[in-house]
Amino acid sequence: MDTRGPLCVGIDPHASLLSAWGLGDDVKGLETFTRTVVEALADRVAVLKPQSAFFERFGSRGIAVLEKAVEEARAAGALVLMDAKRGDIGSTMGAYAQTYLHKDSPLFSDAVTVSPYLGFGSLRPALDAAVINGCGVFVLALTSNPEGAEVQRATAASGRSLAQLMLDHMAAENEGAEPLGSVGAVVGATLGDAGVDLAINGPLLAPGIGAQGATPADLPKVFGAAVGNVVPSVSRGVLRFGPDVTGLRESASRFADEVRAAVSGR
Numbered sequence: 001m002d003t004r005g006p007l008c009v010g011i012d013p014h015a016s017l018l019s020a021w022g023l024g025d026d027v028k029g030l031e032t033f034t035r036t037v038v039e040a041l042a043d044r045v046a047v048l049k050p051q052s053a054f055f056e057r058f059g060s061r062g063i064a065v066l067e068k069a070v071e072e073a074r075a076a077g078a079l080v081l082m083d084a085k086r087g088d089i090g091s092t093m094g095a096y097a098q099t100y101l102h103k104d105s106p107l108f109s110d111a112v113t114v115s116p117y118l119g120f121g122s123l124r125p126a127l128d129a130a131v132i133n134g135c136g137v138f139v140l141a142l143t144s145n146p147e148g149a150e151v152q153r154a155t156a157a158s159g160r161s162l163a164q165l166m167l168d169h170m171a172a173e174n175e176g177a178e179p180l181g182s183v184g185a186v187v188g189a190t191l192g193d194a195g196v197d198l199a200i201n202g203p204l205l206a207p208g209i210g211a212q213g214a215t216p217a218d219l220p221k222v223f224g225a226a227v228g229n230v231v232p233s234v235s236r237g238v239l240r241f242g243p244d245v246t247g248l249r250e251s252a253s254r255f256a257d258e259v260r261a262a263v264s265g266r
């Protein structure tokens, strides 16, 4: 993030994008789409975020495309954040941790998104694996979709919102870590003022820029004093400029410039 700027670009091979790129909605189309994005961006953006669902829908052959993309993106110097939003009882979380956060796994990634809504403690195997293996987890706090609020803004027994309760757990995990801890939060860029304490001493993934209507200019309002720790994420907003490699690069570069201007106030 220091050398490349904080932008994260999502790899979301929607059927509609495959079609717009002149590709089939099949494994060959998926492979061409993914390779094009990785070749265009992995040597320049800080983070690439494959959305696992779009690969899983093609079964084992889709997963094979995903494995190759993870390996090639990391080899080109991008961090890979696997957007899989896993969450389960602790014993099953252990298997998810092995899938994404263990070095000998074919899907080993720099970080994975997880859901804490089976209880923050259920994430323990992933939290521990992240620290041991030098990786990260991004925990859902306040998601970018409007439906999220009915759960995430609900009041917990402590009187805090559920999202704040989760953020407080994240802050405890990251306490004392420098420069930032291994536990990040997912907080949508679409929220207006987030209205929670985001001082978790960890990175803040901000999806929702582009197709969901948020812009980089919204980041200071949503994140306040924590804006310097934000990793803004755009998928369709960049991908719609493909398959032209220059189009993809220019679009990512425009978003990166807008983020820089918004965060520095210039």
Ligand SMILES: O=c1ccn([C@@H]2O[C@H](COP(=O)(O)O)[C@@H](O)[C@H]2O)c(=O)[nH]1
Binding pocket: 010, 012, 051, 083, 142, 143, 144, 145, 186, 187, 188, 207, 208, 209, 210, 211, 212, 233, 234, 235, 236, 237
């Ligand atoms: O709160 C969340 C968490 C994750 N996402 C994911 O990010 C991308 C957004 O894609 P766009 O095309 O930029 O809208 C997608 O993979 C979501 O599953 C999110 O949107 N909000």
